[in-house]
Amino acid sequence: MxxxxxxxxxxxxxxxxxxxxxxxxxxxxxxxxxxxxxxxLRAAEQGRRTVVLTIDPARRLAQSMxxxxxxxxxxxxxxxxxxxDAMMLDMKRTFDEIVLDHSDPVRAKQILANPFYQSLSSSxxxxxxxxxxxxxGQLVAQNKWDLVVVDTPPTRxxxxxxxxxxxxxxxxxxxxxxxxxxxxxxxxxxxxxxxxTGLSVVTRTMTRIIGxxxxxxxxxxxxxxxxxxxxxxxxxxxxxxxxxxxxTAFVVIAAPESAALREASYFAERLATEAMPLAGxxxxxxxxxxxxxxxxxxxxxxxxxxxxxxGHPEVAELLRLHAERVTLAEREARLVDGFRRAxxxxxxxxxPAFVEDVHDLDGLRAVGxxxxx
Amino acid sequence: xxxxxxxxxxxxxxIVTGKGGTGKTTVAAALAIALAAGGRRxxxxxVEGRQGLAxxxxxxxxxxxxxxxxxxxxxxxxxxxxxxxEEALLDYxxxxxxxxxxxxxxxxxxxxxxxxxxxxxxxxxxxxxxxxEAVDRKVDGRLVYDAVVLDAPPTGRITRFLNVSSEVGxxxxxxxxxxxxxxxxxxxRSSRTAVHLVTVLEEMxxxxxxxxxxxxRAANLPVxxxxxxxxxxxxxxxxxxxxxxxxAGLKQAGLSTAKPLIEGLLSEAAELQSRLALEQRESEELDxxxxxxxxxxxxxxxxxxxxxxxxxxxxxAAGMARR
Numbered sequence: 001m002x003x004x005x006x007x008x009x010x011x012x013x014x015x016x017x018x019x020x021x022x023x024x025x026x027x028x029x030x031x032x033x034x035x036x037x038x039x040x041l042r043a044a045e046q047g048r049r050t051v052v053l054t055i056d057p058a059r060r061l062a063q064s065m066x067x068x069x070x071x072x073x074x075x076x077x078x079x080x081x082x083x084x085d086a087m088m089l090d091m092k093r094t095f096d097e098i099v100l101d102h103s104d105p106v107r108a109k110q111i112l113a114n115p116f117y118q119s120l121s122s123s124x125x126x127x128x129x130x131x132x133x134x135x136x137g138q139l140v141a142q143n144k145w146d147l148v149v150v151d152t153p154p155t156r157x158x159x160x161x162x163x164x165x166x167x168x169x170x171x172x173x174x175x176x177x178x179x180x181x182x183x184x185x186x187x188x189x190x191x192x193x194x195x196x197t198g199l200s201v202v203t204r205t206m207t208r209i210i211g212x213x214x215x216x217x218x219x220x221x222x223x224x225x226x227x228x229x230x231x232x233x234x235x236x237x238x239x240x241x242x243x244x245x246x247x248t249a250f251v252v253i254a255a256p257e258s259a260a261l262r263e264a265s266y267f268a269e270r271l272a273t274e275a276m277p278l279a280g281x282x283x284x285x286x287x288x289x290x291x292x293x294x295x296x297x298x299x300x301x302x303x304x305x306x307x308x309x310x311g312h313p314e315v316a317e318l319l320r321l322h323a324e325r326v327t328l329a330e331r332e333a334r335l336v337d338g339f340r341r342a343x344x345x346x347x348x349x350x351x352p353a354f355v356e357d358v359h360d361l362d363g364l365r366a367v368g369x370x371x372x373x
Numbered sequence: 374x375x376x377x378x379x380x381x382x383x384x385x386x387x388i389v390t391g392k393g394g395t396g397k398t399t400v401a402a403a404l405a406i407a408l409a410a411g412g413r414r415x416x417x418x419x420v421e422g423r424q425g426l427a428x429x430x431x432x433x434x435x436x437x438x439x440x441x442x443x444x445x446x447x448x449x450x451x452x453x454x455x456x457x458x459e460e461a462l463l464d465y466x467x468x469x470x471x472x473x474x475x476x477x478x479x480x481x482x483x484x485x486x487x488x489x490x491x492x493x494x495x496x497x498x499x500x501x502x503x504x505x506e507a508v509d510r511k512v513d514g515r516l517v518y519d520a521v522v523l524d525a526p527p528t529g530r531i532t533r534f535l536n537v538s539s540e541v542g543x544x545x546x547x548x549x550x551x552x553x554x555x556x557x558x559x560x561x562r563s564s565r566t567a568v569h570l571v572t573v574l575e576e577m578x579x580x581x582x583x584x585x586x587x588x589x590r591a592a593n594l595p596v597x598x599x600x601x602x603x604x605x606x607x608x609x610x611x612x613x614x615x616x617x618x619x620x621a622g623l624k625q626a627g628l629s630t631a632k633p634l635i636e637g638l639l640s641e642a643a644e645l646q647s648r649l650a651l652e653q654r655e656s657e658e659l660d661x662x663x664x665x666x667x668x669x670x671x672x673x674x675x676x677x678x679x680x681x682x683x684x685x686x687x688x689x690a691a692g693m694a695r696r
C-alpha cells in the first residue's frame with residue numbers, strides 16, 4: 001500500500017463556493033444522480049441559491065426531493081436549510097417547448113402532430129443529452145440561482161453528453177436533409193426535373209424501402225422544422241460555449257472498476273482537449289476495511305488455524321470475510337492508483353460504499369460530507 | 374425419432390437485459406457457453422457498439438462479422454457478432470432488394486445516419502431483423518445456429534427495443550418496413566424467444582427489474598428468467614457476535630487482541646449483517662415476481678474465461694440452457 005501515489009484531494013467545498021455551473025458526468029450506474037443531488041444540497045445549505053437538474057432519479061430519492069410531479073420546471077425542495085430547487089428533465093416536453101417558442105401556432109401544431117417529430121422527440125439517441133443541455137442553458141439564462149447543478153443522462157459513454165449537440169448539427173447540415181427539402185421547395189413534381197439521376201435513384205430506393213407515405217411524412221417533417229434549424233444550432237453552440245466558460249466545473253463520477261475508470265479517463269482527456277474545466281473526480285463505492293491492520297494473508301492463515309483447532313468457527317468465518325474485503329479493497333486501490341498515475345494533475349475524492357441507497361435529505365447530507373472530506 | 378423430454382424448451386432466441394453495471398454482458402456470454410455445450414453452435418451478439426464481448430473474451434475489437442470466440446464441451450462453439458445498425462441496413466438492402474450499391478450511396482448522403490439515428494424505430498427494426506435472420510438462417514436445409522443470445526440494451530430501454538412493430542407503426546403504417554417489423558415481432562412474441570433480466574441484490578437494480586418485468590408483460594413479450602448476478606455465498610455469521618467470542622477466537626488464532634482490531638472486525642461484521650438483511654429483502658421482492666430466478670455466485674476478481682465456464686455451469690444447473 002505504501003507505494004501508492006497519495007491523492008491530490010478534491011476540494012469540493014471550494015468548488016461549491018465559486019462555481020456557477022457544475023456538470024456531473026460519468027458512465028451509467030456509478031451514482032451520478034445521488035452525487036449531483038448531494039452537491040446541490042450542500043451548496044444550498046452553505047448559503048448559495050441552488051437548482052439541481054436531475055435526469056432519472058431513483059424513485060425514493062425523487063420522492064424525498066419532491067420530484068414526483070413531472071412539471072419540467074424547478075420546484076423548491078422542502079426541509080432544506082437554504083434555497084434548493086430541483087427538477088426532473090422531461091425530454092419530450094422540453095422539445096415541445098422549443099417548437100412552440102420558435103414557430104407560429106399553425107406550424108407548431110403541424111410539427112407536434114408529425115409522427116417523425118414524435119419519434120425524434122421521445123427517443124432519438126441523443127435527444128435526451130441535447131435536451132439536458134437545452135434545459136441547462138435555460139436555467140442559467142433565468143439568472144435566478146447562484147449555482148446550477150446538472151446530472152447527465154445515463155448513457156454508456158459519458159462523452160455522449162458532449163457529442164449530442166454536434167451530432168444533431170451534423171444531421172441538420174447533412175446532404176440528405178437538403179435532398180429531402182428539395183421537393184418541398186420546388187413544389188410537387190417539378191423537382192423531378194431538376195434533380196440528377198443519381199438523386200432520383202436515391203428517392204426511388206427510399207420509396208421502395210420505406211414506402212411513399214413514409215417518405216412524404218419525412219419530407220413534411222423536415223420542411224416544417226427547417227425554419228427552426230438555425231435556432232437549434234445556435235442554441236446548442238451557445239450552451240457548448242458556456243460549458244467552457246469560467247464558472248463551469250465538471251465533476252467526473254466513477255466507481256473503482258476498470259470500465260468506469262476507463263470511461264472517466266476518456267472523459268478527462270476529452271475535457272482537456274476541449275479546454276473545459278475538470279474540477280475533480282469522485283470515486284464512489286470504495287470498499288474500505290475497518291480493520292486495515294490485519295492483512296488478507298494473515299487473516300486467512302488465522303482462520304485456517306482456528307479451523308484446525310476446531311474452535312470459534314464464527315470467528316474463523318469473520319476472518320475469512322475480512323480477508324475477502326481486504327483483497328477487494330486492495331484491488332480497487334490498485335485500479336484507482338493506475339488512474340491516479342495516468343492523470344496526476346486531477347484531484348480526486350474517494351467515497352465509501354454505503355450499504356443502502358440514499359433516499360432522503362439526511363442521506364444526501366452524509367454523502368455531501370463525505371464529498372467534502 | 375424419440376419425442377423430446379417433457380421439459381424441453383423451445384427457446385432459441387435468448388435476450389439478456391439488465392441495469393448497467395449488473396453484468397449482463399457476462400451473463401449473456403456465460404449463457405451462450407452453456408447453450409453451446411454438447412456440440413452446438415450458438416451466436417452471441419451485441420448491439421450497442423460497446424465492444425463488450427471483445428473485452429470479455431480478450432480478443433481484438435470484433436468487426437461486423439461472425440467470429441468464433443469460445444468453444445464448449447463436445448465441440449460446441451460460440452460465435453460472436455458485434456451488430457451495427459448501419460451495416461445491418463446495408464445487409465438488409467442487399468438481402469431483400471439486391472441494392473448494395475444504392476446502399477453505399479444512401480450512406481454517403483447521410484440517409485443511413487437518418488435511418489439509424491433519427492428514426493429509432495427503424496434502427497431497432499434493423500437490429501432485431503438481423504437477429505431474426507440469424508435465428509432462421511439455414512444452409513442446406515439445416516439451421517446454422519442452435520441458439521442466438523443477445524447482449525441487449527439495458528432494462529430501461531428493452532421493451533421499446535423489442536416492441537418494434539408499435540415503434541415503427543407510428544412511422545410507417547404500411548409498406549415494406551412495416552412488413553419486416555411484423556415478421557420480426559412474430560418471432561419475438563413467440564415461445565421461441567425469452568427475455569432474461571440480470572440484476573444484483575441492491576435496491577435500484579431490483580426496482581428496475583420489477584419495473585422491467587411489468588413492462589415486458591404489458592407489451593406481451595415473453596419473460597424468461599431473472600438472473601441474480603454476483604450473489605455472495607451465505608455468511609456463517611451469527612446475528613450477534615459477542616465481543617468476548619471475537620477476543621477469544623483471535624487469541625486462539627494467535628492474533629493481536631488489541632481494541633482497534635476487534636472494533637474494526639466487529640464493525641465489518643455489523644455491515645455484513647445489514648447488507649445480508651438488505652439482500653434478503655430484495656431477494657423476496659424478486660421471488661414475488663412469479664418468474665424463475667437463477668443465481669450466479671460472486672467470483673473473486675474480474676471475470677476471466679475460466680469464470681465464464683464456471684458461470685455457464687451454474688446457468689445450466691438453474692435450467693436456463695434446457696433445450
